[in-house]
Amino acid sequence: MxxxxxxxxxxxxxxxxxxxxxxxxxxxxxxxxxxxxxxxxxxxxxxxxxxxxxxxxxxxxxxxxxxxxxxxxxxxxxxxxxxxxxxxxxxxxxxxxxxxxxxxxxxxxxxxxxxxxxxxxxxxxxxxxxxxxxxxxxxxxxxxxxxxxxxxxxxxxxxxxxxxxxxxxxxxxxxxxxxxxxxxxxxxxxxxxxxxxxxxxxxxxxxxxxxxxxxxxxxxxxxxxxxxxxxxTTPHCAEPEEKAGEGSEEAEEDGRTPQEQMDELLLQCFLHALKIKVKKSDLPLLTSTFLRNHMFSCCPSGKQLDIKKSSYKKLSKFLKCMQQQRKLIQVKELSKGVESIVEVDWKHREKGSVLTAAEVRTIITNYVKNNELVDEINKNYVTINPILCDSLLDKQEYQEIEKLKWDDLFNRCLDRMQHCHQLLFPGQEPIIRKGHIEPIDITVASRGANKKVTLIKNLELYGLEPHAIASSLQQRVQASCAVNPLPGSKDKVLVQIQGNQVVHVGRLLVDEYKIPRKHILGLDKAPKPGKKK
The missing domain is CATH 3.10.400.20 (Sulfate adenylyltransferase)
Known part of the structure; x- marks a missing residue:
């Protein structure tokens, strides 16, 4: 039908x-x-x-x-x-x-x-x-x-x-x-x-x-x-016994007990369901509905989620642990004997791992191959299974897209991830911040008739002290220099130095502080040398 x-x-x-x-x-x-x-x-x-x-x-x-x-x-x-x-x-x-x-x-x-x-x-x-x-x-x-x-x-x-x-x-x-x-x-x-x-x-x-x-x-x-x-009349039990044997061998190779493996699978399905399936509009959500509609569907292919085989034994005990120890959810008994998830900490950093683009590509490639999603006719395409559908496709694309090219698959995944950047300083722990890093912005503005000033912002993003930069430039060019709050920002400042000093600013940042040129905007605003007579 x-x-x-x-x-x-x-x-x-x-x-x-x-x-x-x-x-x-x-x-x-x-x-x-x-x-x-x-x-x-x-x-x-x-x-x-x-x-x-x-x-x-x-x-x-x-x-x-x-x-x-x-x-x-x-x-x-x-x-x-x-x-x-x-x-x-x-x-x-x-x-x-x-x-x-x-x-x-x-x-x-x-x-x-x-x-x-x-x-x-x-x-x-x-x-x-x-x-x-x-x-x-x-x-x-x-x-x-x-x-x-x-x-x-x-x-x-x-x-x-x-x-x-x-x-x-x-x-x-x-x-x-x-x-x-x-x-x-x-x-x-x-x-x-x-x-x-x-x-x-x-x-x-x-x-x-x-x-x-x-x-x-x-x-x-x-x-x-x-x-x-x-x-x-004849029971057939040979295949289940063989599978049980295979599972035992896998448990021995894994080095963990079946209970520990089930605990990890339970947590994996729980986190995946909260991240991909559950929305704010779904709350309050019956715990039984959460298990059947969301957690079961997040179980990886080839595995079977069974709470009775975990150390928790019951769903209520597992959810209580997620509430008290990990602070991920809040469960309440809205009616007698019926529990519901009433709140989810959507901003909780359960993982927080930083991955490079190359590492993301490797993870996606392994997932596609392990789940046999490479198109048999054209190896340049990947078949979209329900998990990839939920993660990478928009609602209006659900019935339109069944396969994606490898590059499109990678790009969609990277676009949906939280971008971040990392700063490395000698002898210090790496500093990781969300979003793309803004370049150091150098501009030349006019003040009065023929007076010009050089303005520098975003020095703090690169671990540079604006007052130290201003003092060094003042000694180099013998010109007045000031540090003022950046309009519209609470924690950023603007370094202002008299005259067009783009050449000197560039030399200081590139030669002494080793800032890559690709992270400096405005070096092309340096004054052009006059014609020789």
């Missing part, structure tokens, strides 16, 4: 009465959600918009958008949750699991075919025809799509797992997902062990497509039935 761009007809804030009606409709459509959970997804005092759109096929759809993320959409008076909502409540709907390669087909508009469904040892969920279901990929319980069952579970098994299983409405990476903040699915461990079947097999069976592709989508009926029976 959202495989292609849609047209927005209207976008307005929801009324109080409509907000209450929406809560009631959600409670009716999804009775398993408690009142607290519904208030979490539809908060009373936060901005919620109603967006009317037309899909590329002309269907009229109503979106409910919270924090710029679509959380529900309504088609023909029926409510459907988006992937952003399903990441909060992964067990809201019956789940069918498929392979990552199939997800690409689904995002392109294909339906989920039964040969692409991975059957867990516990068997398929019991559903009826028309039942709303979620779609996940192996090794992650976070839903990546929704659709309706085209037949009951019994009919699926009776058909030998052939034919169309789900009519897909919405998936991760489609245009509805792109209408939000483009965050990635959280990593949620599967509740059941999953088959140790290879992804190569999934690509051969290819679970997405239409009815005309059914002949090439999987094995024969007898083979499919036998495979299904084997999967239901």
């Amino acid at each position: 959202f495989a292609k761009p849609f047209r927005v007809k209207s976008n307005i804030a929801i009324k109080g009465s409509d907000r209450r009606k929406l809560k009631a409709d959600i409670s009716t459509a999804f009775p398993m959600l408690s009142a607290e959970q519904i208030s979490e997804v539809i908060p009373n005092k936060e901005d919620l918009n109603v967006v009317k759109i037309y899909t590329h096929k002309g269907d009229s759809v109503t979106l409910y958008v919270l924090h710029k993320n679509p959380i529900f959409f309504e088609v023909e008076r029926k409510l459907y949750p988006t992937v952003y909502t399903l990441w909060l409540f992964p067990d809201l709907l019956p789940v069918f699991t498929t392979w990552p390669a199939v997800l690409q087909k689904l995002a392109g508009g294909a339906d989920l075919m039964l040969p692409g469904v991975v059957v867990p040892p516990s068997g398929l969920p019991g559903v009826k025809q028309g039942c709303l279901c979620a779609i996940t990929v192996v090794r992650n319980r976070a839903p990546v799509g929704i659709g309706t069952a085209t037949m009951s579970t019994a009919e699926m098994l009776g058909a030998g797992m052939k034919g169309k299983g789900l009519s897909v409405f919405h998936t991760y990476t489609d245009q509805l997902w792109a209408f939000g903040d483009k965050s990635s699915p959280p990593t949620i461990a599967p509740s059941d062990p999953e088959p140790a079947e290879s992804e190569e097999h999934s690509e051969e069976s290819d679970g997405g497509g239409g009815e005309e592709e059914e002949k090439d989508l999987g094995p024969s009926t007898d083979t499919a039935s036998k495979t299904l029976q084997d999967q239901q």
